[in-house]
Amino acid sequence: MIAANILLVDDDAQFIDVMKKRLTVRNMEVFHAGSGDEAMQKLAIHGEIEVVILDVKMPDRSGMEMLRVIKQQYPLVEVIMLTGHGTMESAIDGMRLGAADYLMKPCSIEVLVEKVREAVDKKRRHEEKIVDAQVREIVSRRL
């Protein structure tokens, strides 16, 4: 079973290449996008994506704008911000906008994988809660 379905968004093709290989060998399905627009297309096509790993600086859109749009259109998809230019302000903004985490490059693959797993768990727990609420509703209606 796939451990996580990830969309890797970064304009650095070499970085994507390396990360994709590392995440794939850890049993993760990795989609990738080199721009914000491409990322939105991938999200629209691949409904199975659970976690987006998002570079804060993108050529066509800022990472914060991307984060806002993703959380608006796909509220259950978790977003991990990954940046080589982190600041306290952008970390706070990112977390306030609903990012699951905010990591600084270089980031060890072990840390990234752990954060991805936490994000996937969070998403699945969230979905479970929705289902449980619905079941409770069904049960209460029948009692």
Place this chain on the structure above:
Amino acid sequence: MDNGGAIILAVDDSPATLEVISRHLTRAGHVVHTCASVEEAASFLDTTHVDLVITDYKMPKSSGLDLIKYVRENLRDTEIMMVTGYPTIAGAVEAIRDGAGEYLAKPFTGEELLGVVSRILDKQTHRRSAHADHQHLNEYGLLGDCPEMLAVYDLIDKASQTSANVFISGESGTGKELVARAVHYGSDRRASAFVPVNCTAIPDTLLESELFGHVKGAFSGAKESRAGFFEIANGGTIFLDEIGDASPNLQAKLLRVMQSKEFCMVGSSRIRTVDTRIIAATHQDLQQLVKQGLFREDLFYRIHVIEIHLPPLAARGQDILAMVNHFLKKFSQDAGRPAPCLTDEALNSLYQYSWPGNVRELENLIQRLVVIGDGPSIDVTDLPEAMRFSLNRNSFGNKTLAEVEAEHIRHVLAQSRDNKTQAAKILGIDRKTLRGKLKRLGLE
């Protein structure tokens, strides 16, 4: 937004910091209490209502993070923010992930403190009034406050703030057009037209002319130029109802105009540009139609940006009562007579009924009862036969939650003819979660 007069608890082991926070916030009109430790703060919060907690990070014994967790677990309506003399990105990330609304580094100016406090209290005010905000949706005929409808209202509000295409799913009669209208009139497109188009009602021969209009003399009978739906909806919203029934020809034409935002009127070669938001709806499983090759995948992804799913009426619990009362009042006013009331037995029958026609069926029923009824009350004997003798759904006895869940999933799967995509949609979960449940409950 005015948020003066909030009750604030400041928690810090430094008396000097507490004094600075108290002075600035008291001057701004807030009521400020202080505590020197997390333990003292937790006891205080057990007995006193507080709007906002401001906590230091490093304190003896327990840290500010412990207080954040305590507040989040026990006081859902209370906001919390952290101030720290040791600011780090990791610390800020952890504090906000644990539930802090803001993170402020020491030393801070009075202006910075007031700015952050104001922002967090604004957010709280907004959240508290969110439920009241949904009341405006009543004017579009959207009623009820069951959890599923509250989620729908949130999505309507979110969709109204964007221009993204919206896809509305749900059984016939659940109110898909009402949702589309609420999205349009809640958006900044409200000054322009909302144009509903029933995709099943346009014959293929008239398709192009209906959608894009025609110029005078374009074909025999075209005595005048006429604007099409897309031009009428320019700057506004076009609502494509029953998109699942759109013919291949219509699908192709829609895709082209969605991609380019351009079209030509029939009989003219001049390219016209439109800015039209598209809201589409269907009672069918569009994803299944895509798989069967009956609906274009590229069009599906174009319209499927924000999905709003409307629950069937039978799954909306007490909302039935709210709607019965609403329709009784509405149709009695129309008829110029006092609203009759429903007996408990009649209401019980309505709760038990399966409502295959959803809200529309309920609305028609109440209208009929008001028009033909002449007494002050409506009893079970006044209801149609199918409702009087509807099956009692209270058949779960002393079953465990897991058993009820398994039974319901089995029932939905049977209804969907083992179509997992459709079953997952009815259950409101994704396919993967459904697969996990089937495995866990031994239903595979």
